[in-house]
Amino acid sequence: MNIEQLAAPGVQKLTAYDPGYDPETIRQMLGLPRMVELGSNENGYGPSATVREALQARDFSDLIRYPDAGARRLRAAIAQRWNVDPAAITLGNGSHELLVLIAETFVAPGDEVVFSQHGFAVFKLAAIGSGGVPIEVPALPRSGAQPLGADPIGFANALSPRTKLVYLANPNNPTGTWWRRDALAEFLQRVPHSAVVVIDEAYREYVDESEVPDGLTLSDIHPHLIVTRTFSKAHGLASLRTGYAISSPRLAAVLERTRLTFNVNLYAQVAATLAMADTAHVERVRAANASERAWLSAQLRALGLFVFPSQGNFVLVDFERPAKPIEDAMLRRGVILRPMGGYGLPTCLRITVGLRDENETLLAALRIVLAERA
Template identity: 50%
Template structure:
């Protein structure tokens, strides 16, 4: 049977769905370039996880014949203590990606829609489509605004109607890197009708330095329909283990537990995440290195006449003012991997993860060779 024959048997939302696009076949590129490859497309931590996390992974290897804790109790307890919440407010996921998909699956459908910003994370529309839920995309902040292409909370609020059930926000934003102040989020939440749940994706929270942006976790006691998601893939350097979590009201978490897959977080992941969470010194060192390199790289890219969006993350969205494909191809030919943005409707842009100084210098050399 042909793929279309099986597609006809699938649920309506799935028929319109396209697989998540990672940008490049990174495995093939690793085989081609080996140790010379500079990976600046996945917003990963170039310094790797805490040494404590590495030790925890090795210790966990002796237990691989056993299932992991299905409740993730130790990690939940550590997170609850770190964040100042109750363990019953925490939902663990196989990365935050899994949770972002499941919120739509649990609460949305043909009569319960999703609202997101124009340049929101690519998983949000996938979640809406998979749930066969109407998707409304609000326009982003316009050119000339300091946070150009970032979330326009007024436009998002105007897009909410009686059929809206879920709003996805990303703060700081992926793929743009911009942010909106906590005071603006508070006003936005207060303006919403009661049936609307709001997911604030804080995948890059560890990198935030500006005082006007505090975690949405502080607003949870006031807004019971608020959900905050985070991940260990970015600041904590555990992207390969896929560990994420959400914090929400216990009643909402209880509903999601009905949907959660059994043993959805693996045993080394649970152990490594708990150990990484305890190593505040390593996280602080990495965040400081990221800040230094972000400022250094931003300055040099702007000196070349390129538009670099403001960022409170571990990446930069760079606008070349023309089709970015030739620059992408020139970098790839030299073993430097950026993230193309055509899938986001930004063909003139590349998203560039912050690497080490030597990796960032390789990037600049590659751009110079391409005429940028």
């Protein structure tokens, strides 16, 4: 028997998540002085100054110790910030881990897992990996207000007595599109109580459209609602890998059975606790991103490109021709963008909203690359 057949049935069908390029590896390969990394939706504004100072002040004597498995301080900081019970919080090694943990915990072989076409890639991987049956809801057309976004009616029609888990991202990566409050509330009312619903809010802090609901305000509608968020984006702590889920305490207690005990390390706990308290920093990041996103979108549209509306720290761009040669040419010019072939969008690239000088470098390179191919 070969090694493929030894893997569990779900794993046999799986392809590993594509994490994008490591900037330093690609920089060395290309022999360039620097790379502008706009492929991973990171936060160029960085973390709160209080986080930097606290980490710099440590003497690392505690490197020999296991972290607090219950992450008491961090959970208290999150609970205080969002006015929830600390027992409602599950911490993850990034929210990515939580998305997978939820499927591992609730999905048995044959259970249906509903998510959108062009939805965040981890949804499908988690569904398949846990032996579930992926139910991919066709996206909305490109022509509407939410181009290629999640279709609330399609989601409702995809529900069945076999539905065990529903994943949706608000706003969604990579499309940048969002669910409106009324549509999401109406959908949640229809989801049977034999299913768990995940609202992935990795980009929540960037939202500035009032019609995009805070998932936490919807928790009365469905008893098994889980809202996931992360310190990787607006808090600027992607390297520390910390995310959190908020659900009912009873649901969190079930997740606790499968969570790896020490999945959030000590330095991540210290940093995230301080990051959560620095609301002024997050607000500065939100405001800066919002104005830069509007500026970058306008500049890209002025190049004749189709730019999707976005509530995140990135924009999806449709070049309306195969985007791979454009991505490669940009890479050779030192700009990392995210290809979208794996999302079924081979004519698109996803571009992180960077700092102004990064965005200017991007635009200058793109003008040359598009002119070469005109």
